[in-house]
Amino acid sequence: MTSVAIAMLEENPFFVLGLKPDTSRIELEREAQKLLGMLELGFAEARLYSTPVGPRERTPELVRAAVAALRDPYRRLVAELWARHAPPMRAADDPRDDPDEEAAQLIGLRRELGWRP
Amino acid sequence: MLAYPMILVFVLRRYALDARRKHRTGAYLAWSIVSGLTTALIVAFGLLVTAALAYVGAWWVALIFAGIILVPVLGPWLIRHALVPLGAVRTTYFLGLVSRPGKDPTAYALVAAAWALANDGSGTAEAWLSRRRDVRRPLGDAEVIATALIVASHGDADTARQLLRSITLMVEDHPFVRELAGEWLACDSAERGAWREIAADAAETRYPATPLTWLLEGIAARRLGHVNAPSNSELWARWIIAPRRMKTKALLQSALASTRNEEPTEPASDADASHGESTDVVTPPERAPLPRAIATHLAFSSNTPNATAFGATVSAWDAALSDGATHAWLARRALELDAPLGAVDRALREISATVTEDLARIADSAQLAAPPSHGPVGDNLGRRLRHGRLDTLEAGFTRWSERRTTGEVHPAIDEWREFIALKTAYTAAVTAGGLELRRLAFPHVFSTANNMSAWLWNARNEYPLSHAISKWLLSEALAVGDTEAIELGHRNCALFVPTRSGVPTKTNAS
Numbered sequence: 009m010t011s012v013a014i015a016m017l018e019e020n021p022f023f024v025l026g027l028k029p030d031t032s033r034i035e036l037e038r039e040a041q042k043l044l045g046m047l048e049l050g051f052a053e054a055r056l057y058s059t060p061v062g063p064r065e066r067t068p069e070l071v072r073a074a075v076a077a078l079r080d081p082y083r084r085l086v087a088e089l090w091a092r093h094a095p096p097m098r099a100a101d102d103p104r105d106d107p108d109e110e111a112a113q114l115i116g117l118r119r120e121l122g123w124r125p
Numbered sequence: 126m127l128a129y130p131m132i133l134v135f136v137l138r139r140y141a142l143d144a145r146r147k148h149r150t151g152a153y154l155a156w157s158i159v160s161g162l163t164t165a166l167i168v169a170f171g172l173l174v175t176a177a178l179a180y181v182g183a184w185w186v187a188l189i190f191a192g193i194i195l196v197p198v199l200g201p202w203l204i205r206h207a208l209v210p211l212g213a214v215r216t217t218y219f220l221g222l223v224s225r226p227g228k229d230p231t232a233y234a235l236v237a238a239a240w241a242l243a244n245d246g247s248g249t250a251e252a253w254l255s256r257r258r259d260v261r262r263p264l265g266d267a268e269v270i271a272t273a274l275i276v277a278s279h280g281d282a283d284t285a286r287q288l289l290r291s292i293t294l295m296v297e298d299h300p301f302v303r304e305l306a307g308e309w310l311a312c313d314s315a316e317r318g319a320w321r322e323i324a325a326d327a328a329e330t331r332y333p334a335t336p337l338t339w340l341l342e343g344i345a346a347r348r349l350g351h352v353n354a355p356s357n358s359e360l361w362a363r364w365i366i367a368p369r370r371m372k373t374k375a376l377l378q379s380a381l382a383s384t385r386n387e388e389p390t391e392p393a394s395d396a397d398a399s400h401g402e403s404t405d406v407v408t409p410p411e412r413a414p415l416p417r418a419i420a421t422h423l424a425f426s427s428n429t430p431n432a433t434a435f436g437a438t439v440s441a442w443d444a445a446l447s448d449g450a451t452h453a454w455l456a457r458r459a460l461e462l463d464a465p466l467g468a469v470d471r472a473l474r475e476i477s478a479t480v481t482e483d484l485a486r487i488a489d490s491a492q493l494a495a496p497p498s499h500g501p502v503g504d505n506l507g508r509r510l511r512h513g514r515l516d517t518l519e520a521g522f523t524r525w526s527e528r529r530t531t532g533e534v535h536p537a538i539d540e541w542r543e544f545i546a547l548k549t550a551y552t553a554a555v556t557a558g559g560l561e562l563r564r565l566a567f568p569h570v571f572s573t574a575n576n577m578s579a580w581l582w583n584a585r586n587e588y589p590l591s592h593a594i595s596k597w598l599l600s601e602a603l604a605v606g607d608t609e610a611i612e613l614g615h616r617n618c619a620l621f622v623p624t625r626s627g628v629p630t631k632t633n634a635s
Contacts, residue, residue: 011426012483013419060423081464086472088458093416095423113375117316120372121337122205123309124243125280 014061021074021084022091023059024066029092033079040075044068058097131170138163138198143227146300146333151359153339157366164198171195192223200224204237205368212244214254226301229625232267236302239274251275263587264537265297265625270306272538277309286313291545293331294593297624300333307332311341315376320345340367340377347380357381418445422480430487436496442480443500446473477501485509492549494556511562514554519569521547526573529580537587544574544594560605567605574598575610578617592622 022029025039046054047068056063077083119125138160145156171194178187200220208217221234238254245251254275258268273288289306307326314322323345326332334342340363346354355363364370364377418441425438445451452469459468481502488495488510495507525543528535535543551570555563574594582591599614 011422011487012479013422013426016479017419017423061427081459081462082468082471085455085459085462085464085468086475089415089455089472089476090419093413093419095416095420114316114318117372117376118309118312121312121315121369122209123240123277123312125278 016090017060017094018064019070019073020059020091020094021077021087023064024057024070024074025078026057029088036075036078040071043071047071060095060098062098131167134163134166134170138167143300146304149327149330149334149339149342153334154362154366157336161366167198168195171198196220197224201226204241209237209241210244212241212246212250214238214241214245214250217241218254218257227299227626229267229299231261232265232299232302232625235261235267235271236274236305239271239278240305242275243278245278251278258538259536262537263585264541264590265299266292266295266306266589267297267299267302268538269295269541270302272542273306274309282313286310287545287549288542291541294597295589296592296596296622297589297626299626304333304335304338308335308338311338315341315344320348324349324351336363336367337369337373339363340373344373344376344380347383350383413450414441414445414448415451418442422483426483426487430491430493432493432496435484435488435491435493436498439484439496439503439506440498442477442484442502443498446477446501473501477505481505481509485513489513492553494553511554514550515562515566518547518550518554518566521550522570522573526577529576529584537581537585537590540577540581540587541590544577544590547574548597563601564605567601567607567610571598571602571607571610575613575617582620588622589624592618592620 017023022031025036025043027036027039031039043054043066047066055066057066077087141156141160141163145153145160148156171191174194175187175191178184178190201224204217204220204224208220215238217240218234218238221237222230224230224233226233235254235258238250238257242250242254254271258271261268269288269292273285276288277285289310292303292306310326310332311323314320314326323341327334327342327345332338340360343355343360343363347360360377360380364373367373418438421434421438421441425434428434452473455469455472458464459472484502485506487493488506495510496503525547527533551566555566575598578591578594578598581587581594595614595617598610599618602610602614
């Protein structure tokens with residue numbers, strides 16, 4: 009089960025639309041239309057969006073849900089709270105994803121010392 | 126003429142092995158050398174006489190002589206280096222029996238055979254071994270260890286770990302099987318990088334040390350920078366007497382590269398130790414409370430949960446949601462966005478509830494205690510963890526004790542596994558709820574578990590099992606200050622417990 013904190017950042021409307029939290033309502037609508045058009049035409053650059061937990065796939069449903077959420081002042085307030093205070097964006101090949109080198113060396117040690125499995 | 130000196134050598138060897146199990150200092154090395162020398166002497170003598178008998182044509186006498194002299198000495202070595210890797214469960218069992226490492230050799234045979242089971246490809250040996258285990262009554266430490274190794278052979282290391290740790294409650298004590306349990310736990314901790322667990326077991330001398338365990342303890346002490354960590358020469362000596370030197374060479378070298386502390390270091394808490402080494406909190410750089418809380422929560426959710434990171438996350442959220450700057454920012458943005466009246470309070474409540482729910486779920490699955498932080502998240506979390514766990518606990522203990530009346534008879538090992546699971550749940554709940562919850566939970570736990578203990582003693586003759594339950598109840602009664610339970614506990618624990626490992630034991634809770 010995904011953590012709520014991760015879900016709040018993964019599906020944050022501002023990240024889905026690739027916009028800053030202080031973007032105006034008109035700009036939001038314009039960007040959503042642009043993204044929907046790009047997704048319909050299969051533009052590669054519109055297929056992924058950045059989040060603090062790594063890139064995620066963007067779908068037309070996510071874009072529509074994001075813009076609908078940001079039209080509601082209360083939901084926008086909550087989305088802004090998470091987006092504005094989130095850690096920096098993370099790239100797909102962020103080294104934090106790599107397992108610790110020493111921990112990797114210890115995998116299978118119990119078996120090597122005679123205690124299977 | 127040679128018989129008396131050889132008997133003396135045999136006795137000296139046995140004494141050296143027994144003495145070695147009681148030490149973790151230089152005496153361990155000295156007794157290892159004595160046992161090595163005596164073993165070499167016995168093997169040389171055995172080979173010489175066997176060869177002489179074979180030379181004069183008395184083959185059958187030579188074989189019997191070799192069996193009597195050499196098998197008991199070389200048995201444990203053959204089991205570790207040949208039979209266990211081959212998965213020869215039955216041969217291991219019978220060789221374990223004849224190698225007689227101490228009183229009750231069946232205990233050793235059972236555990237050694239369970240060790241070999243992990244490499245058995247036939248699939249028939251488990252049922253054979255389980256039958257051998259079940260006919261041994263009452264349940265003792267060897268049966269629990271054998272079960273743990275059987276479970277481990279299925280790949281369930283968590284249950285195996287829990288069972289092996291539970292034997293410290295058992296009054297029956299076979300040092301030659303407990304040292305194997307200690308070695309499994311040390312190797313398992315080393316694989317998980319949980320060096321603090323190894324150091325804690327060594328400091329408490331929970332299990333006798335095999336040469337491999339002793340080496341891993343030295344490596345753990347060096348890696349953690351303990352002031353009493355072995356020197357380079359001591360570590361080399363431990364490595365030389367331990368088996369599988371090629372496999373441990375890299376660990377030894379990394380430990381040698383670590384420096385010894387001259388000042389005493391702070392001992393790790395039990396909570397830290399019980400959750401391995403992953404106690405590092407990914408602390409974000411200094412920043413405002415809310416970004417800090419989100420970053421800490423994210424790091425906690427993404428890594429293996431541990432008590433320290435959990436505490437830091439809860440404290441960070443309590444600080445963030447009580448922070449005036451967060452409230453002011455929300456109020457200003459609510460006004461600018463034309464949000465409905467009460468949006469700020471609603472947002473704070475919603476975030477607090479969402480975060481609490483998320484952290485409670487992770488804490489429940491990782492059996493983490495509620496941290497002492499007070500605030501919108503810490504208070505709700507403590508309440509939630511307390512109530513949920515108390516209800517589950519009471520239901521569990523009630524279900525367990527109902528067996529006395531329903532006539533449902535489970536094998537002793539299943540009773541032990543259920544007790545250990547309930548005890549673990551109780552410990553997690555009272556750690557989360559503190560003394561208040563401990564006092565609240567104890568009366569029900571005491572009444573049900575005490576009845577079960579009496580039933581296991583009187584109706585099932587499971588003395589060590591019953592004694593372990595009474596011993597645990599007494600320690601809990603002392604913690605909550607329940608006078609009646611303390612008195613009854615002292616009486617129960619003072620009963621003589623017949624064991625197979627030695628003279629009948631009269632024990633009391635420490």
